[in-house]
Amino acid sequence: MPALPPPGAPLAHYVATGPFDPNAMEPMTRQQERVHLASQLTLMWWKFKRHRLALASGIFLAVLYASILICEFLAPYNYQERHIDFIRSPPQAIHLFHEGSFVGPFTYGLNYQLDMNTLRRTYSEDTARIYPVRFFCRGDSYQFWGLIEGNVHLMCPGEGGTLFLLGTDRLGRDMLSRLIYGARISLTIGLIGIAVSFSLGVVIGGLAGYYGGLFDLVVQRAIEVVQSLPHIPLWLALSSIMPPSWSPILVYFGITVILGLMDWTGLARAVRSKLLSLREDDYVVAAQLMGARTPRIVFRHLVPGFMSHLIAMATIAIPSMILGETALSFLGLGLRPPITSWGVMLNEAQNINIVVLYPWLILPVVPVIVVILAFNFLGDGLRDAADPYR
Template identity: 70%
Template sequence: MTMLLPEPGAPLAHYVSDKPFDPMSIEAMTQKQSDIYEASQLRLMWWKFKKHRIALASLFFLAVAYAMIAVVEFLAPYNLQTRNVENIYAPPQAVHLFHEGSLVGPFVYGRTMTLDMATLRRVYTEDRNRIEPLRFFCRGDSYRFWGLFEADRHLVCPAEGGTFFLFGTDRLGRDVLSRMFYGARISLTIGLLGVTMAFVLGIVIGGLAGYHGGLFDLIVQRVIEVLQSIPSIPLWMALAAIMPVTWSPIVIYLGITCILGLLDWTGLARAVRSKLLALREEDYVLAAQLMGAKPARIIGRHLVPGFLSHLIASATMSIPAMILGETALSFLGLGLRPPITSWGILLTEARSVSVIAFYPWLLIPTIPVVLVILAFNFLGDGLRDAADPYK
């Protein structure tokens, strides 16, 4: 029974009703309020996430990047191992649309190469009289699509007898842009596989330690402290160095993934443990225990969803950390090895200061690394805010 404030002099009984008044009843809601009231948790998170413009743009960028790795053979102008010995350390070629005021379409100018006898460097000069139009959806270098079947279709190809090196070439005359496309497949997927392993270990070990406590919790905490006290890069180097050189590239790829996953679970496990220590004393946990729920169900269905926002943020932060870890190991020569190509392996071409000074385009593979890591950080901020019920 609810009571409304009476007007002066009016009988009190006129303002007393036996029917409770619910100001948020469905009938009293606007259409927008009704949609919010009936929306699921995932839809509410999506509505909040859409307001984070930078995170939304980062999600679109990452979606495009991961979609591209499925068709890198088609997107790359050249095959991974295609060498052009006449264009070793060739600088990037600019794409033009107009020639002497006339619309020609996408094309590049031809180049001539001379050898500087003083420095023994190749000098490339643009020839404005040679117009080499670009071809699209064309036949070019043959490749095995995902190693399954032979194909030779490319999104863009150079003119017959011409060249198209948008990001230049390396010391063997291989196209840097094409190798960046192939390297994206390894660098982007190694983070997903590694973070999956780290999440499984972190949630399981940290969840059991926080829920049960006792001796198991004590042992887990000591192991985490020992692992976190070891410098990361020397530990990575030591674990990567013990892998035999006779292993196949795929086995080395899986080995690097396991190393990154096994070393990244400690931070998540400690965070999960601290959250579960606080949440396991809640009444709904006691009710689930009295109803006979097993610890695995209580942890997975009742406790872990309580700090989902923290897990989402941790995942989006762990993926770029693993990408950087693989890049650092490969750059030091202790990670992936040819013929596998990753962004870290591409950067090994620029380990010398003299090479960077003479051929700065070899540092271009750092650009996708920076963009992907920034995108994951912005995406993590947006997902964390969207999953946080207090925002």
């Protein structure tokens, strides 16, 4: 039979050899000790890494959110810069070879012609004009985060050339630059909106589930009233009452608050149901007997018990808010120019005839779809990693 641990040895490094003999202990292996001494966050990270798709989605979203910090540098042009000679120009290709010789990344010049039968603008490459793409170069001026003047870009067109990798819109503005700038608004509106809705949902739902009684009854009736209202017409009504004189920043925060106020009910109901089942557990009673206050019991002991459920709801709610902003801006009742977002860009693709002639105007829908899928995959991985029963 294995010997007992030597006097003074930490018991955390020993494991019992059987359930009926707690005095029979043997040293842990390196793998057992690593798992036994790991924190909860470390265990979650180990489980999350095994979900390859969720890990890739998390890295993609992290890079995307990091890019919005330097979108002025990443965009080839200022998002308001107009090129009146290249209205609705198609996406340009970057070439490496010219007539069999390696030149490096470059674009050809564009020739413009108007088709009098369809009134469609047509552009063709002029292979006689070569414009090398410049990197870490000086181009259109901008204000970095509206504070610092700058003009350095990651990529710039050659002198006298153009660099429209995703084409231009009806005013001759570069689609790629507007897509990069629009990511800052469309992505952050989901994070701020989820902060508003989670604060309301966790606090109101947590107190209703913990106290019950009359307070719970009033909260449930309020949730039913809010959920009975159709969301899209209510969004439209709330958006339409915002004064036209508001600045783009005020409109941005107004849309964020509207999205947050409409999305807290589902979370509040889920938190309430969880707390109703957990508030009678022994550890809650022990905390009450020790004199712990209600906020500490709810947010320190009860809420972490179903964190996996909250994470899953958060990763689902963020895409829904991005879609909500996109839908409002698409209908012309959300964000307004000169501010730009993916929804504002899609507002120009309402006319199906225009989309048929210039299909690249629908390209802003691609990042919306990719970001929503990435959030859903990330949510699956985080939910599995935070689930204590897996």
